[in-house]
Amino acid sequence: MNRQILSVLVDNQSGVLSRVAGLFSRRGYNIDSLSVGETEDPDVSRMTIVARGDDATLEQIKKQLNKLIDVIKVVTLEPGDSVYRELLLVKVQTAAGNRASISEIVDIFRAKIIDVAPQSMTVELTGDESKVNAFAQLMQPYGIIEIVRTGLTALQRGDKDIKN
Amino acid sequence: MQLTGAEILLECLMEQGVDTVFGYPGGAVLNIYDALAKYPHTIRHILPSHEQGAAHAADGYARATGKVGVCLATSGPGATNLVTGIATAYMDSVPLVAITGNVPSPLLGKDSFQEVDITGITMPITKHNFIVKDVRNLASVLRKAFYIAQEGRQGPVLIDIPKDITSQQTDFRCEVPKTIPKHTGLITADAITEAIRLLQSSKQPLIYAGGGVVSSNAASDLLRFAEKVASPVVSSLMGLGGFPGNHPLFCGLIGMHGMKTSNLASSSCDLLIAVGARFSDRVVSDIKRFASSAQILHIDIDPAEINKNIHTHHHITGDIKSVLERLNVALEPLDIESKQEWLSQISSWKTQFPLSYGKSGGLKPQYIIERIHALTQGQAIITTEVGQNQIWAAQSYTYTLPRTFISSGGLGTMGYGLGASIGAQIGQPNKQVFNIAGDGSFRMNCNELATAVEYELPIIIVILNNHALGMVRQWQDLFYDKRYSQTTLTRSTDFVKLAEAYGALGLNLTRIEDVDTVLTQALEYSGTVVVNCEIDRDDKVFPIVPPGAAIEDVITEDS
Ligand SMILES: Cc1ncc(C[n+]2csc(CCOP(=O)(O)OP(=O)(O)O)c2C)c(N)n1
Numbered sequence: 001m002n003r004q005i006l007s008v009l010v011d012n013q014s015g016v017l018s019r020v021a022g023l024f025s026r027r028g029y030n031i032d033s034l035s036v037g038e039t040e041d042p043d044v045s046r047m048t049i050v051a052r053g054d055d056a057t058l059e060q061i062k063k064q065l066n067k068l069i070d071v072i073k074v075v076t077l078e079p080g081d082s083v084y085r086e087l088l089l090v091k092v093q094t095a096a097g098n099r100a101s102i103s104e105i106v107d108i109f110r111a112k113i114i115d116v117a118p119q120s121m122t123v124e125l126t127g128d129e130s131k132v133n134a135f136a137q138l139m140q141p142y143g144i145i146e147i148v149r150t151g152l153t154a155l156q157r158g159d160k161d162i163k164n
Numbered sequence: 165m166q167l168t169g170a171e172i173l174l175e176c177l178m179e180q181g182v183d184t185v186f187g188y189p190g191g192a193v194l195n196i197y198d199a200l201a202k203y204p205h206t207i208r209h210i211l212p213s214h215e216q217g218a219a220h221a222a223d224g225y226a227r228a229t230g231k232v233g234v235c236l237a238t239s240g241p242g243a244t245n246l247v248t249g250i251a252t253a254y255m256d257s258v259p260l261v262a263i264t265g266n267v268p269s270p271l272l273g274k275d276s277f278q279e280v281d282i283t284g285i286t287m288p289i290t291k292h293n294f295i296v297k298d299v300r301n302l303a304s305v306l307r308k309a310f311y312i313a314q315e316g317r318q319g320p321v322l323i324d325i326p327k328d329i330t331s332q333q334t335d336f337r338c339e340v341p342k343t344i345p346k347h348t349g350l351i352t353a354d355a356i357t358e359a360i361r362l363l364q365s366s367k368q369p370l371i372y373a374g375g376g377v378v379s380s381n382a383a384s385d386l387l388r389f390a391e392k393v394a395s396p397v398v399s400s401l402m403g404l405g406g407f408p409g410n411h412p413l414f415c416g417l418i419g420m421h422g423m424k425t426s427n428l429a430s431s432s433c434d435l436l437i438a439v440g441a442r443f444s445d446r447v448v449s450d451i452k453r454f455a456s457s458a459q460i461l462h463i464d465i466d467p468a469e470i471n472k473n474i475h476t477h478h479h480i481t482g483d484i485k486s487v488l489e490r491l492n493v494a495l496e497p498l499d500i501e502s503k504q505e506w507l508s509q510i511s512s513w514k515t516q517f518p519l520s521y522g523k524s525g526g527l528k529p530q531y532i533i534e535r536i537h538a539l540t541q542g543q544a545i546i547t548t549e550v551g552q553n554q555i556w557a558a559q560s561y562t563y564t565l566p567r568t569f570i571s572s573g574g575l576g577t578m579g580y581g582l583g584a585s586i587g588a589q590i591g592q593p594n595k596q597v598f599n600i601a602g603d604g605s606f607r608m609n610c611n612e613l614a615t616a617v618e619y620e621l622p623i624i625i626v627i628l629n630n631h632a633l634g635m636v637r638q639w640q641d642l643f644y645d646k647r648y649s650q651t652t653l654t655r656s657t658d659f660v661k662l663a664e665a666y667g668a669l670g671l672n673l674t675r676i677e678d679v680d681t682v683l684t685q686a687l688e689y690s691g692t693v694v695v696n697c698e699i700d701r702d703d704k705v706f707p708i709v710p711p712g713a714a715i716e717d718v719i720t721e722d723s
């Protein structure tokens with residue numbers, strides 16, 4: 001199975017998220033993550049979808065997305081040609097007096113401590129997937145209380161934009 | 165001018181040239197019905213017995229005329245009653261606009277009386293749907309809905325209108341409907357050249373025609389194309405009527421109940437040219453063994469159909485009619501000599517494997533349908549229910565004209581035919597409409613007899629009454645060791661009396677020798693007729709491809 005990162009421009013209409021999500025579940029397409037937000041034009045939102053499947057399925061996913069009336073454009077973001085980022089927030093236990101060693105890892109990863117409490121610390125990290133995964137793994141031994149990830153967002157490198 | 169939402173709705177329908185609406189009133193659409201009553205009677209409103217009937221009628225109207233069918237229902241149960249009809253239209257790519265009322269906007273999302281989220285419910289069975297939350301958007305939404313329903317691959321669109329929107333006023337200006345563009349942008353010179361090359365090098369071509377031929381009005385272009393290529397033609401259920409059934413190049417249905425010739429041809433051809441067809445499981449059976457020795461050239465308006473069910477070698481995406489026109493212009497008459505062997509193979513299969521049915525025993529459904537064809541000179545519109553009746557109607561009547569075979573192919577909706585026949589008869593008042601039914605299917609929606617009678621529609625409903633859910637029973641017979649679980653109908657319904665109770669003419673047909681007399685009596689009657697035909701419980705549909713088998717391994721009557 002291959003993985004593909006799709007950037008999808010959609011009309012910022014109510015229901016558009018459920019149309020897209022419904023399409024994936026109804027046709028049995030695998031989806032790793034989906035993130036969505038407004039663009040420079042408030043009438044248009046942009047979704048980043050990480051989908052998985054063989055080549056034929058990935059081709060179908062793009063074609064089926066294109067059939068949705070609210071979908072304006074679908075583009076595949078090729079790994080070499082694009083920048084990917086994901087945001088992670090993780091709350092780790094600090095009860096055993098291990099703040100210093102967590103801080104050290106945070107520094108190495110250029111992450112940020114955004115909340116400190118008597119028995120925990122919340123850390124923010126942005127990076128591509130492998131960096132986020134590596135960081136989450138390193139936090140594991142300290143005891144992760146909770147973790148939340150936004151899913152990947154991405155843009156094409158260089159001067160080009162999705163519209164042309 | 166300042167108009168209410170309800171008036172804007174009617175104005176927009178008129179703007180789109182809508183002359184008929186199939187609808188059912190209720191609380192959430194009261195304003196619309198009030199406007200309808202006050203409006204000049206340019207829109208004819210047909211009141212069915214059930215909203216499902218309205219949706220099927222709008223669908224039948226669309227299939228028979230090529231125009232958009234319109235249905236209207238109230239919120240909640242009215243809206244959900246449309247759902248089967250919308251799904252039926254969706255699966256067969258029928259242009260339909262369904263309008264539903266909803267509770268007033270302030271009550272939305274509060275589980276108010278008769279509130280359902282109909283846009284949520286119909287999301288997977290519409291091309292698109294809308295909920296109108298501002299009266300100022302109503303006109304543009306309606307215009308978009310008609311555009312979307314007709315543009316590209318056609319299909320149903322639903323518009324949900326909360327009640328308060330229909331009473332609020334806003335400025336309205338008439339507009340000329342946007343012309344529906346033909347999709348021709350992807351029909352490139354390269355795509356045409358490559359198709360021509362494939363056609364020229366093929367010695368054993370086969371055209372597989374589908375519903376797209378009918379919906380793009382490309383029947384005459386397909387005829388020219390097939391004759392130029394000298395290619396035999398097979399048809400999906402939806403494609404019937406898209407190519408003359410009496411033409412020497414025509415082999416008949418392909419697929420689960422296809423003619424053996426069609427199925428054998430698909431396995432032996434070297435080039436399969438799919439025209440507006442989608443390689444559905446009912447056609448291909450085992451996809452791995454389908455047309456396995458052929459190159460596949462796929463012509464379709466919907467890019468997502470290309471490589472969806474089967475891998476194709478070459479494709480042209482675009483309006484079928486435009487593609488065929490381009491190919492017909494570019495094609496030099498092909499060397500028929502090199503195809504002689506193939507064509508004589510096809511014709512010897514045809515002689516060897518004709519459509520046959522046992523002539524012994526009582527009244528045969530196939531014979532009744534053959535006689536309907538003869539007595540109407542093949543000029544009738546045939547709608548069907550679902551099951552054996554549907555396949556017999558597909559096999560035993562020779563369709564030569566597009567839009568004369570109207571059947572639920574994709575969804576297989578029992579109860580579709582009667583509503584569809586009403587819509588077809590209203591859309592084509594000068595045609596004789598028959599609804600071929602099974603007793604099970606007829607019983608599902610026979611309440612629409614009241615509608616046919618009320619509007620004085622001379623539809624002839626032919627119930628092929630085997631006192632069984634015949635098609636399911638046939639599967640139990642062939643593949644479940646004759647365990648007839650819940651498929652024997654021992655009901656004491658008297659369909660003739662039922663017809664009379666609704667005000668229709670009821671006729672019984674039990675003997676072969678009476679077929680012509682009874683059908684003639686039905687044809688001569690000016691109103692709605694129900695002909696109850698007593699047929700054998702164990703008459704079967706042949707050929708049939710057993711589940712999972714390769715398409716050429718058909719079971720026929722004598723195997
Ligand atoms: C709404 C609906 N329910 C169930 C089915 C499953 N089904 C397919 S054919 C069939 C039997 C149809 O019986 P009848 O209408 O008497 O026609 P026959 O096959 O006997 O001609 C059934 C139950 C269906 N297609 N549609």
